[in-house]
Amino acid sequence: MSDNTRGYHDIGGLAGGPIDRSGHEVTLSEKRVDALMMLLGDRGRRLIRVDELRRAIESLGADAYDTLSYYERWISAIANILVEKGVLTHAEIDHRVAEIETRAAP
Amino acid sequence: MSARFAAGDRVRVHHRHPPGHIRTPFYIRGLSGVVERVCGAFRNPEELAYAASGLPETALYRVRFKQIDVWPDYAGVGGDTVDVEIYEHWLDPA
Numbered sequence: 001m002s003d004n005t006r007g008y009h010d011i012g013g014l015a016g017g018p019i020d021r022s023g024h025e026v027t028l029s030e031k032r033v034d035a036l037m038m039l040l041g042d043r044g045r046r047l048i049r050v051d052e053l054r055r056a057i058e059s060l061g062a063d064a065y066d067t068l069s070y071y072e073r074w075i076s077a078i079a080n081i082l083v084e085k086g087v088l089t090h091a092e093i094d095h096r097v098a099e100i101e102t103r104a105a106p
Numbered sequence: 107m108s109a110r111f112a113a114g115d116r117v118r119v120h121h122r123h124p125p126g127h128i129r130t131p132f133y134i135r136g137l138s139g140v141v142e143r144v145c146g147a148f149r150n151p152e153e154l155a156y157a158a159s160g161l162p163e164t165a166l167y168r169v170r171f172k173q174i175d176v177w178p179d180y181a182g183v184g185g186d187t188v189d190v191e192i193y194e195h196w197l198d199p200a
Contacts, residue, residue, distance in 0.1 A: 005123035013133030055155035
């Protein structure tokens with residue numbers, strides 16, 4: 001089989017360029033995404049397993065994979081999974097984002 | 107838990123590239139190594155990734171590979187190894 005079948009995320013062994021060794025402070029948004037994932041996966045909800053999250057991240061597409069940060073990939077994947085499962089619709093998410101943007105606007 | 111392989115067994119990783127969520131890294135497929143330990147039995151992540159039960163539990167093995175077998179142009183020390191944890195359904199006896 002050709003190399004096309006390698007998942008875009010499956011980069012072990014490929015040339016990756018220089019390693020960025022700088023640390024970074026985890027932002028509040030990032031902590032919230034992490035907390036959200038823990039809540040979604042907890043015993044009471046069992047809405048999303050880590051394996052589903054990984055699969056959804058791997059399915060985001062090359063462009064998203066390249067341009068989104070680690071936790072941006074998480075929240076994109078979480079949103080997609082929740083829509084797949086009928087917990088939310090894209091329209092509901094878009095509406096809420098629009099509300100927040102309006103509120104946040106100067 | 108019934109495990110097909112034991113520590114010390116030589117195993118070969120399947121050379122296949124199925125669709126879906128796969129935990130066997132691309133770079134290790136088709137290569138041979140030695141079982142370093144039996145990690146236990148776990149639900150299949152390939153199925154869990156799609157909200158299926160992942161049952162029955164599958165044995166997971168930590169397999170040790172020689173770096174000179176993994177990388178054609180490996181320039182490190184000859185005895186270097188890499189360990190990869192691989193599920194039983196990805197392994198055959200070597």
